[in-house]
Amino acid sequence: MTDFHFDPDLSRAATLPSQCYTDPEILRTEQERIFGRTWQVAGNLEQLKEKGDFITTTVAHEPVLVTRAEDGALRAFSNVCRHRAGPVATGCGHRRALQCAYHGWTYGLDGRLKGTPEFEGVANFNKEDHRLPSFRVETFGPLVFVNLHADGPTLAECLGAIPEETRRWKPETLRLHHRRDYELACNWKVYVDNYLEGYHIPGVHPELFRQLDYAAYRVELFRHYSKQHAPVKVAASVYHRDLAEGEAIEAPVALYYWVFPNLMLNLYPDHLQVNHILPLGPEKTLTRFEWFAPDPLPEDWAAKFAENLAFSDAVQQEDIFLCESVQRGLRSRTYDRGRYSVTRENGVHHFHGLWCEVVGVSPEP
Ligand code: FES
Ligand SMILES: [Fe+2]
Known part of the structure; x- marks a missing residue:
């Protein structure tokens, strides 16, 4: 279902056809061409500090293992034993070597096959030929990323100016403080679309709307990511004096980045x-x-964080209600494609353009 066209001109473009949000075949294509070829977060750097630390995860259905090897380097591998596809490692932890849970083959932290019990007499078998296949691995701040695809842009290329613009947060020093999962009855793109525009804020998030300078809200587009400027009205707590350039200037300290396809980095004054x-x-x-926070935590952290968490949850519940309703709407007999607000939905159009580029939808002839 990629036989539609997509107009790179925002003012003329129509949104993605509904089927893109419901079809299992489209999701299979996305797993292959999007999640299988982009930088995906595999875990946190804190879990991989010492030599011998390892974590396991799944990226685009591929079992993945990341280790801090003996030489101190981070490495990522397929977490699939070369014998009969058992798991080389499970969970996370600290080991000198990794042992498959099935028949006990052992591998070094560098992916080299080391031990194969009771395997004498097997013809034409060289351990050297049975290394774990490796994947690209890179880090930004506290996050460890893996890319299953050998080619394509580096993580630094994808992040563009983000590391530079977020330097004052010292991202590499932040530690995971809290995690909350939400399961939604909608396609992943419905949630991303929703994140990428402030157009729904007046109608869906009345409290957030009160806090934001909606008129000044805008989305800036880059090759692999977009950035939302959402200045906050309450001056004292959200504006700070940026002395980096010598002259004191007032600048909003909240930055919202979305990195194609599925990562959002929301930088607030203290986390x-x-x-x-x-x-x-x-x-x-x-x-x-x-939520990643400095270590040690600022003194007044606990109360502020509780408030922050409650507000974030309230906004998320408002978004969930809308996203799940939209998913039902996309299933309607009467709806297929809509249009974009030129003022407010350039971020959504940008995402859809990247999606079409990667999935192989041709531009409007
Ligand atoms: S599958 Fe790993 S040792 Fe058999
Ligand atoms: Fe929202």
Whole structure:
């Protein structure tokens, strides 16, 4: 179902056809071409500090293992034993070597096959030929990313100016403080679309609307990501004096980045909040919220965080209600494609353009 066209001109474009949000075949294509070829968060750097630390995860249905090897380097591998596809490692932890849970083959932290019990007499078998296949691995701040695809842009290329613009948060020093998962009855793109525009804020988030300078809200587009400027009205707590350039200037300290396809980095004055948007099925999505904070925590942290968490949850519940309703709407007999607000939905159009590019939808002839 990629036989539609997509107009790169926002003012003329129509949104993605409904089927893109419901079809299991589309999700299979996305797993292959999007999640199988982009930088996906595999875990937190804190779990991989010492030599011998390892974590396991799944990226685009691929079992993945990340280790801090003996040489101190981070490495990512397929977590599939070369014998009969058992799990080389489970969960996370600290080991000198990894042992498959099935028949006990052992592997070094560098992916090399080391031990194969009771395997004498097997013809034409060299351990050297049975290394764990490796994947690209890189880090940004507290996050460890894996890319299953050998080619394509580096993580740094995908993040563009984000590391530079977030330097004052010292992202690499932040530690995971809290995590909350939400399961939604909608396609993952419904949630991402919703995140990428402030157009729904007046109608859906009355409290958030009161706090934001809606007129000044805008979305800036980059090759692999977009950035939302959402200045907050309450001056004292959300504006700060940026002395980096010598001259004191007032600047909003909340920054919202979305990195194609499914990562959101929300930087607030005293913490980083990360959203991971993971498809569980064509109409089922996990949104994982993680809060990263400085260590040690600021003194007044606990009360502020409780308030922050409650507000974030309220906004999320408002979004869930809308996203799940939209999913039902996309199933309607009467709806297929809509149009974009040029003022407010350039971020959604940008996402859809990237989606079409990767999935292989041709531009409007
Ligand atoms: S599958 Fe791993 S040892 Fe048999
Ligand atoms: Fe929202």
